[in-house]
Amino acid sequence: MTTEELKRFEIPGRVSIFDGNGELPKIEVTTDTSTAEIYLHGAHVADFKKKGEPSLLFTSQCSRFEAGQPIRGGVPIIFPWFGPREGGAAHGFARAANWVLQETSSIPCGGVSLRFRFPGSPENALMPAFSAYYVVTVTDTLSLELIITNTSPDQELTFENCLHTYFTVGDINVVSIRGLKDVTYLDKVDGFTQKTEQNDAIRVTGEVDRVYLNTTSAAEIHDPGLGRRILVEKSGSASTVVWNPWIAKSQQMSDFGNDEYLRMICVESGNVATNKLTLAPGKSSVLKVVLSSSRL
Ligand code: TA6
Numbered sequence: 001m002t003t004e005e006l007k008r009f010e011i012p013g014r015v016s017i018f019d020g021n022g023e024l025p026k027i028e029v030t031t032d033t034s035t036a037e038i039y040l041h042g043a044h045v046a047d048f049k050k051k052g053e054p055s056l057l058f059t060s061q062c063s064r065f066e067a068g069q070p071i072r073g074g075v076p077i078i079f080p081w082f083g084p085r086e087g088g089a090a091h092g093f094a095r096a097a098n099w100v101l102q103e104t105s106s107i108p109c110g111g112v113s114l115r116f117r118f119p120g121s122p123e124n125a126l127m128p129a130f131s132a133y134y135v136v137t138v139t140d141t142l143s144l145e146l147i148i149t150n151t152s153p154d155q156e157l158t159f160e161n162c163l164h165t166y167f168t169v170g171d172i173n174v175v176s177i178r179g180l181k182d183v184t185y186l187d188k189v190d191g192f193t194q195k196t197e198q199n200d201a202i203r204v205t206g207e208v209d210r211v212y213l214n215t216t217s218a219a220e221i222h223d224p225g226l227g228r229r230i231l232v233e234k235s236g237s238a239s240t241v242v243w244n245p246w247i248a249k250s251q252q253m254s255d256f257g258n259d260e261y262l263r264m265i266c267v268e269s270g271n272v273a274t275n276k277l278t279l280a281p282g283k284s285s286v287l288k289v290v291l292s293s294s295r296l
Contacts, residue, residue, distance in 0.1 A: 073264075
């Protein structure tokens, strides 16, 4: 749909739609307590901020905003696979697809809810039939729900999913991530070696790329730099991924600033690796994440 065709979803004072970066259609949401920006491209939440606070989400100043390329930051929707795939796009094809806006609505407490539908793409022709919907609810928190249904009459649907969220922090050198002590993880910077988290408070002193498995717990980002705590609550998720590219990886990414690693951390919620999901015909999975913040 063109930006003009999308105008019918606008809600005065709450939802406006216009050409954003790269002239991609962008939805701007204003609630009583917060604002958010969502691109139809990837149904990508690119920003969320509570009034009077720095953005909760991080989007790179060098991000691409173009067809076929993922936006670097915010909340990329990772589906139907996580990581690289021979002959396919890294992290699956959902995050670079043009999702269809189905509905926008004002909700009590001055919030806004938006619903998107995955349009289908050539890449999914080789998979069993499925539907994918995404519900974004903006209040003083940000709620994200990815609903996948196996619509095949007779085939199982196996997939990975993840909401690959980039968070803004004041200074990565004094940030800690909590809630993962004693959890088993795959350490991707050490040959995917399986380890167990020893720390209550995980600190970042180099590239961190860890897939924590079989954990349904909330994670917390303590950010003394910005004087805030970010809570990442989740349901329908058995995996949490923690990633900071640090110096060398930052320099290798053309859509990411060399020093931006200092001001971001990814804490991602989904079902990855051995936590991948298999749905019987007619069954659905709901991956839900609720992001909130409070003063430290
Ligand atoms: O979630 C961490 C990770 O899998 C890293 O290995 C790194 O590749 C990151 O995702 C970003 O991937 P992308 O395809 O968006 O560059």
